[in-house]
Amino acid sequence: MAQAAAHAEGQQHPIKLYLVVWGWLFILSIGSYLVDYFALQGFLRWSLILTFMTLKAGLIVAVFMHMAWERLALSYAILVPPVFVLVFVAIMALESDYTHLMRVVFFGGG
Incomplete structure (x- = not known):
């Protein structure tokens, strides 16, 4: 009966999923910060920044905006x-x- 009530309100995702995604976002943000810290320049700098940005945006859209389940x-x-x-x-x-x-x-x- 409780499972039917949960389906009526919507699917609940485990908290572990959100914590893992937050961890990956934190790691990717550290990587983005390290690009500036080590003063990388040129194509390497911009390719790393864009890669980190795309990965973070993809995680946010997939998990927090629930696009992975659409x-x-x-x-x-x-x-x-x-x-x-x-x-x-x-x-x-x-x-x-x-x-x-x-x-x-x-x-x-x-």
Whole structure:
């Protein structure tokens, strides 16, 4: 009877899951802090910062926003648009080299 009442209110997740996720968020935040502490520069710095940021955001969305237990269609509706944005940003980054080259050619380099 108690199990039926719990299902009526909603599914309860064990506290251990949340504590493990908080632990991983803490570890990833330490990693992000260490990137600045060791004064890493260039591509390594930004790739590590973006990796830590993406992992933390993924954990938060999956567990605390309950996306890990949602329907696949809803997950796709949330996750696919940012992928398209990243693809378009990559295309714009590639196109920017061409635009810069054309400006140098036509307006005279300097």
